[in-house]
Amino acid sequence: MATRDMDSGVSRRHFLGGTVAGVAAGAWGGALTGTAQAQTAVQEIRTDVVICGSGIGGLTAAVRAQQAGANVIVLEKAYEPGGTTAHSEGGVWTSESYEDMRETAPNGDPVVQRTIFDNLPRAFDFYDELGAPLGAARPGRTRSRSIPPVAWVNFMVGEFERGGGTLMVETAMLRLLTNRQYEVIGVLAEGEQGLIRILARAVVLATGGWAGSAQLVTQNITRYFGSLHQRNASFGGRKPLLTGDGFWAASQIGAAPTEGGWDSFYGHGMPARPTKQMQNPLTNFSLYHGNWSVVVNLRGRRFADETQGKQAGTPRGGGEQLINQEVARQPEATAAYIWDEPVNVSRACAECGLGDIDKFTAFKDIGAPVAMANTLGELTAKIEAWGRGMPAAVVSQQLDEYNTAAKNGKAWALPIPKTITEQAVPLQQPPYYAVLMQTGITATYGGLRVNAEGQVLSRTLRPIRGLYAAGVDIGNHSNYVYLGNLGVGATFGYISGPNAAKQPEPQGGWETGPLT
């Protein structure tokens, strides 16, 4: 499977210097006020719509708002646009049936799910009309297309800028501005140029969720935040990016958190403690076969059904991302995946997931703990030799117990069951393999509560005037299982953008109220 070099593909835009002046004299009609002391004084500018974040949610909303006649500013905290979207595999999808969606994620928010189900095809039509790079629809699949992520981001940024929009990179939304009637009237942002107050009729939050927020992850998911791989735009970055900024900002002015989704997330396992640098880490080093493996924690014990849950679009059977979530709650968010040759050939091979190298070789080449042996006894001795506290005797006992049950088709009856029989294969054909992995977190599921118009709801479940969301900042579209994430950005960007553009002038005027 092809991989991409993410290091330099996305076009960058810098805000310092000419851009402010250019904008002040241009599209915003000279609304810039400020002082020469850029680092200490607060500049103030005016536009129609501010979009926070430039992944699929933000860029879709930006171009849609612009098409609806608005002057739009996109703020991007990173030094280049694209967010996790630019690092993704580009499958924009949701379930082909609403019933399947509900059955797969019954605890998800039905309003959000219905909105995605009904509107994702419209978002595809919009991209097609725009001429955006988008793979052809497959027969019978109305809710699944693919984007070449970097090319798509570049196209959307180009489209946005040709339409007169301004992208400010390395500029983060810090908080929302509200007036005395608690209408959102803009944002306070910060970049290298200092603080900027941007006044706008509407704000769209598209900051990609909170996978990189130590506080939110520790509160909701695991105490081992520091052991998680940030399998998103923050990977290896100079600054954490997905730190829940949209959620925090909206919460501060009374937005409702979703009722569910907080303890679950989307992601895939990645190598524990590699000694060498990983090339294309988010694709080459993601694991996709936990559900076909036997998974033991640092104590050497199985702790969860590797096949639990239901994967969208399948009659039954969870994907690897479910056991990856369970690992997050084990000591150091670390576990060993153990498998045999048939699984290696069919599930851990170069073509079996993302990346174009087989997973065992990939882990070995970067110095992560791996083991290969012709007997399970030799394998468990090598696992113990990792020095991570996984006693060979305990791992052997767990493998024996599992193998006995699996050979009899009774893995579902184990004290810790493996319920999907076709994935509960016995380890019986050498060589045997093991890798030490840690949880990778990509996208969070708890977040902001919205209605079908993309409006963020208050704690009394009324729309907050002037505030919209798109993408992973919206919570509970899925809950525990994986229903796709790019589709949330495409759909709600498609909806929130024009709605934000249509937002009337604030009834309470442009003066900020007591909260801001």
Ligand SMILES: Cc1cc2nc3c(=O)[nH]c(=O)nc-3n(C[C@H](O)[C@H](O)[C@H](O)COP(=O)(O)OP(=O)(O)OC[C@H]3O[C@@H](n4cnc5c(N)ncnc54)[C@H](O)[C@@H]3O)c2cc1C
């Ligand atoms: C390897 C990989 C493969 C994947 N493949 C798929 C796939 O095939 N299908 C799928 O559905 N999903 C996939 N995903 C997940 C998907 O890419 C993301 O969940 C999705 O892109 C999120 O989109 P978004 O617009 O919500 O956020 P993002 O694309 O992450 O964009 C959010 C942006 O907001 C910026 N930001 C954060 N805080 C602020 C602030 N305060 N002010 C301004 N900007 C801010 C961030 O820097 C970031 O650029 C994959 C992910 C990875 C890593």
